[in-house]
Amino acid sequence: xxxxxxxxxxxxxxxxxxxxxxxxxxxxxxxxxLDSSETDATGKSILATMIDNIEVAEETDNLLCQxxxxxxxxxxxxxxxxxxxxxLKQAIRRGCARATREYPLRSSVVHPVTRENEHTSCGIRxxxxxxxxxxxxxxxxxxxxxxxxxxxxxxxxKMCIPADGIAGVKTFVIxxxxxxxxxxxxxxxxxxxxxxxxxxxxxxxxVAATRELGSACADPEGAKLEAELSAAVNSLGIGPQGLGGxxxxxxxxxxxxxxxxxxxxxxxxxxxxxxRRARATITPVGVEFGF
Amino acid sequence: xAAYNIKMPCMGxxxxxxxxxxxxxLQDALFGIRDATQIQMFDHGRETRLDLxxxxxxxxxxNVRRVDPSNSCPAGYESVCIGTTTSMRMERFTRPLxxxxxxxxxxxxxxxxxxxxxxxxxxxxxxxxxxxxxxxxETTWIKRILDVDMDxxxxxxxxxxxxxxxGPLLVAMDSHGGSLYEAVNLTARERRAAALASMxxxx
Numbered sequence: 300x301x302x303x304x305x306x307x308x309x310x311x312x313x314x315x316x317x318x319x320x321x322x323x324x325x326x327x328x329x330x331x332x333l334d335s336s337e338t339d340a341t342g343k344s345i346l347a348t349m350i351d352n353i354e355v356a357e358e359t360d361n362l363l364c365q366x367x368x369x370x371x372x373x374x375x376x377x378x379x380x381x382x383x384x385x386x387l388k389q390a391i392r393r394g395c396a397r398a399t400r401e402y403p404l405r406s407s408v409v410h411p412v413t414r415e416n417e418h419t420s421c422g423i424r425x426x427x428x429x430x431x432x433x434x435x436x437x438x439x440x441x442x443x444x445x446x447x448x449x450x451x452x453x454x455x456x457k458m459c460i461p462a463d464g465i466a467g468v469k470t471f472v473i474x475x476x477x478x479x480x481x482x483x484x485x486x487x488x489x490x491x492x493x494x495x496x497x498x499x500x501x502x503x504x505x506v507a508a509t510r511e512l513g514s515a516c517a518d519p520e521g522a523k524l525e526a527e528l529s530a531a532v533n534s535l536g537i538g539p540q541g542l543g544g545x546x547x548x549x550x551x552x553x554x555x556x557x558x559x560x561x562x563x564x565x566x567x568x569x570x571x572x573x574x575r576r577a578r579a580t581i582t583p584v585g586v587e588f589g590f
Numbered sequence: 591x592a593a594y595n596i597k598m599p600c601m602g603x604x605x606x607x608x609x610x611x612x613x614x615x616l617q618d619a620l621f622g623i624r625d626a627t628q629i630q631m632f633d634h635g636r637e638t639r640l641d642l643x644x645x646x647x648x649x650x651x652x653n654v655r656r657v658d659p660s661n662s663c664p665a666g667y668e669s670v671c672i673g674t675t676t677s678m679r680m681e682r683f684t685r686p687l688x689x690x691x692x693x694x695x696x697x698x699x700x701x702x703x704x705x706x707x708x709x710x711x712x713x714x715x716x717x718x719x720x721x722x723x724x725x726x727x728e729t730t731w732i733k734r735i736l737d738v739d740m741d742x743x744x745x746x747x748x749x750x751x752x753x754x755x756x757g758p759l760l761v762a763m764d765s766h767g768g769s770l771y772e773a774v775n776l777t778a779r780e781r782r783a784a785a786l787a788s789m790x791x792x793x
Contacts, residue, residue, distance in 0.1 A: 341760070348721050356726035365653055365673030365725040403670065405653040405745045414626065416744075449676040449700070449722065466791040473785055477778050481771060482676045482700035484722040531785040536777040540721055541700060542762065543774045573723040 300437040300583050302382040304390040307441075310579045310586055311394025314443035315370060315420075316402055318577035319362045322353050323590035325512040326549070326574045333486055333546040342544020346486075349539070349572060364573040367404045368445035370395050370426035377438035388428050391441070395419070395426045407448065439581040444509050446570075453483035453569035456501055461563050468493055468565040469528065472551070475567045476532050481541015484571035487548050488512065489532060492566040493521070495556030504568035507552035509576060511590075514552075521553040528553070539572075549574075593758065598695075599644030602714045605694050608761045610768035614718055615757035620697075620732075622650040622749035624675065627740060628683040632690075638739045638748050643692035648720070649675045649699070651745040654735065665750075667735045672751070673725025676700045677717070685709040701762060701771035710765045717763035719770070731756040 330350050337343045356363045372391050376382065396419035399406050406418040408425050420426065433440075455475045459467040472491055479487075490508025492500040507516075516522045528551035538544025549572075558564060580587045591611045596604050598619040608614065621642055630636040653670035657663050677698030684706035687693045694715050696702070699722030710716060720728065737750040762770045783793045 345721055348724055348727065352721075352724035352727045355730065359726060359730070361726040361729060362653060362671040363726055364723045365650065365671050366675065367653070403653070403655055405651065405671075407651075407745075418744075447723075452676065452679075469789050469791050470786060473782060477775075477782065480700065480775060480778075482678050484676075484699065527789045531788050534785045534788065535781050537774060540719065541774055542719060542760070542770055543777070571723055 300380050302380060302387070302439055302581065304383065304386045306581060306586060307387055307390040308394040308397070310441060310581065311372060311391040311443070312398040312401075313588070314441060314577045314579055315395055315398040315404070315445065317588060318443045318445050318575045319367060319404070320356060320360065321577070322363060322574070323511070323576060325590070327353065329512045329549040333549065337544055337546050339538055339544035341542050342538040342546055345539035345542065346546060363575065364447060365405065366447040366449065367399075367407050367420065368447045369408060369451065370420050371429070371444040371446055372426055373429045373431070373442040373444070375431045375433050375440040377433050377435040377440070379436045380439050382439065391428055392421055392426060396421050437583055440578065441581070442576060442578045444576045447484070447573060450483040450487060450569040450571035453479040454501070454504070454567065456497060456564070456566045458497060459563040459565055461561065463563055467563065469531070471565050472528055472567055473531060473535070476537070476547065477535060479569060480537060483569045484573070485537060485541060485548065486539055486546045486572050488570040488574055489528070489548050489551040490568040490570060491524070491528065491551060491553045492568070493524070493553060493555045494558035494564060497564055499556050500564040500566040501568070503554035503556060504566035507554040508568045508570040509574075510552050512549055516553045516555065518555050521555045525551055525553045598646055600694055601644065602694070605714050605716050606765050608716050608764055609766065610761050610764050610770050612761040613758040614761060615755055615759070616646055616753060617755070618753060619645060620751045620753045620756060621645055621647045622652060622672070622751060623647045624649060624651045624746040625679055626743045626746035627748050628680055628687065630740060630743065632683055632686045636740065640737065640739050640748060640750060644694055646695035646697055647687065647693050648697040649677050649680060650749070651675065652749065654745070662734060665735050665738045667738060669729060669732055669735055671725050672729050672732055674699050674720045674722055674728065676722070677702050681705055685713075688713045688715050697759060701769070707763055707767060707769055710763055711767055714765050716761055716765055718759035719762035720759055
């Protein structure tokens with residue numbers, strides 16, 4: 300299967316706008332679950348307004364949140380797919396810039412030193428494009444994540460040592476969730492990376508934070524950590540928007556990687572309640588959009 | 591817990607009567623301000639031609655569309671999506687914003703810290719919590735973009751909005767030293783040891 304780069308460009312544009320407007324079903328179900336279990340009056344009223352906002356965004360065909368985020372495109376190339384890799388990256392970049400100019404969206408991306416905004420949501424190494432490969436035949440999948448800054452600023456890395464044990468990892472997560480408080484727009488998905496190198500650990504935290512609600516870590520030890528940490532985080536009383544309540548996080552997600560005998564790294568990356576993502580699958584039949 | 595309707599700009603007495611837990615709905619005028627706007631104003635001494643005395647500012651940088659100026663878009667901007675950003679990054683600007691520009695009300699999400707709380711007590715101000723991430727709803731409370739200054743910083747310009755029934759917003763920090771965030775933070779600190787113990791971690 301040959302990939303047409305014009306299709307990729309149009310898809311990258313459509314994905315950015317779609318992700319900003321329609322929340323995935325698993326997140327909507329997450330809101331319903333939290334709303335039914337929340338016992339704090341303020342927390343419950345905040346959740347109700349958030350649910351109302353999801354409906355208003357769909358009714359008025361508007362963006363859920365003003366923050367257009369840092370655009371991230373996760374591309375998975377199936378086997379048998381023939382694509383010009385350089386051309387693919389340029390096509391995604393063009394689609395991202397066109398969504399910003401043509402919709403128009405707020406470009407939230409600036410040069411880190413001069414703070415200059417090109418008003419295209421693009422800049423040096425942005426959009427972030429991650430490439431991976433799968434054994435699915437004749438399929439190219441693009442996942443788009445507009446990562447909001449309020450929760451992205453809730454990112455932390457600690458190179459714990461083996462003597463800190465898993466207790467050091469758990470303590471770090473709890474303390475960072477407390478530090479983040481209401482700044483990261485709870486209820487959140489707390490993404491935790493455990494193991495790997497420092498960069499892999501931070502990347503895994505983002506993979507975990509943007510994973511579908513209801514999914515579990517493939518590793519049983521990771522899944523056990525998820526259950527323990529989810530209950531512990533929600534016992535702190537931080538609540539929706541940091542104004543008190545039971546619903547601090549939809550869930551804590553953990554992703555793990557093997558690490559060095561001298562290392563015990565842990566990273567936290569937080570996803571706000573506007574947990575936006577959109578997915579497109581390009582096959583010989585056409586382009587199918589989903590979450 | 592009382593509910594108030596305040597026409598902007600307001601007087602000191604409108605703000606002093608507010609207590610944490612009260613609800614407030616604002617009418618008429620609101621200004622949008624953000625990191626870059628305040629870095630320019632307070633670190634680089636840039637003056638704005640807009641008068642913020644007695645007014646409310648919201649921590650925002652909106653999505654807008656450029657259009658020809660008209661009665662509905664006098665500043666040549668139509669609103670697309672207007673929401674709120676995390677306030678804490680702008681903690682050090684609360685006092686100068688109140689002292690130099692006369693701002694009375696700050697609207698944001700996630701709360702401000704002790705420096706702002708002190709400024710609210712010394713100068714008569716409040717922090718109103720809006721629900722972050724609910725910009726589609728918030729946009730329906732804004733009627734027009736009336737004016738814009740320092741627009742070279744776009745989208746972090748200084749925006750003047752015309753509003754109607756903007757709220758209800760929650761008084762989360764008042765001019766008497768009250769802060770809902772501090773209370774929640776204290777609860778979390780008290781519960782930390784039990785949360786860790788539930789995972790077999792001793793403190």
